[in-house]
Amino acid sequence: SQQGEEDPQALSIQEGENATMNCSYKTSINNLQWYRQNSGRGLVHLILIRSNEREKHSGRLRVTLDTSKKSSSLLITASRAADTASYFCATDEGDSSYKLIFGSGTRLLVRP
Amino acid sequence: DVKVTQSSRYLVKRTGEKVFLECVQDMDHENMFWYRQDPGLGLRLIYFSYDVKMKEKGDIPEGYSVSREKKERFSLILESASTNQTSMYLCASRLYLNQGYEQYFGPGTRLTVT
Structure with a gap:
């Protein structure tokens, strides 16, 4: 079963707006990661947040983690057309740190 | 920068063929992974x-x-390719078997089995 589930499945916004994507998971985790995938390419790591952290920033990215709700959000501020991509959250399985479980992703379209 | 390369971007094979997908990483990473990605x-x-x-x-080694x-180098072998193995194949590497290390992905191989 999917550990991470992203919401929404697809998002279309205007350039300059903020984009928020959510991820829910089922079991306890050690950390949660967000990845980005441009069409037909490999995934690129964006940010990692550990289970004892609540918020993390990297440039225009802001990630929050709520372990009580088993959810995370990725906020991209001041979006650009170049942010158009699919975004995936990935979690480990608590005591099984080798394995990342990826959700099915959110497809973000930023209209110029 | 970590670089993960895959031998082919696109590959077309016939049913029953033996298929080799190669992945190479240049950063001395301990762990390597093969995924498939389907819509x-x-x-x-x-x-x-x-x-x-x-x-x-x-999860799906069959x-x-x-x-x-x-x-x-980490190679994925399809012993006898079948049409249900048509997919995007992604290789990844990671420094250590430990918590909190991100995976670095190759560009992917889109395999079509006819």
Whole structure:
């Protein structure tokens, strides 16, 4: 079963707006990661947040983690057309740190 | 920068053929992974290797095997390709078998089996 589930499945916004994507998971985790995938390419790591952290920033990215709700959000501020991509959250399985479980992703379209 | 390369971007094979997908990483990473990605299903782990000559089955190993003879190279083998193995295949590597290390992905191989 999917550990991470992203919401929404697809998002279309205007350039300059903020984009928020959510991820829910089922079991306890050690950390949660967000990845980005441009069409037909490999995934690129964006940010990692550990289970004892609540918020993390990297440039225009802001990630929050709520372990009580088993959810995370990725906020991209001041979006650009170049942010158009699919975004995936990935979690480990608590005591099984080798394995990342990826959700099915959110497809973000930023209209110029 | 970590670089993960895959031998082909696009590959077309016939049903029953033996298919080799090669992955090479240049940063001395311990762990390497093979995933397949299908629409609506996200990434699913096929096999991973935590060291040379070591391998572990992932979630969907059936119909696949792997080989890791050298640290930098991890090969995925389709013993007898079938049409349901048409997919995007992604290789990834990671520094250590430990918490919190991100995976670095190759560009992917889009395999079509006819």
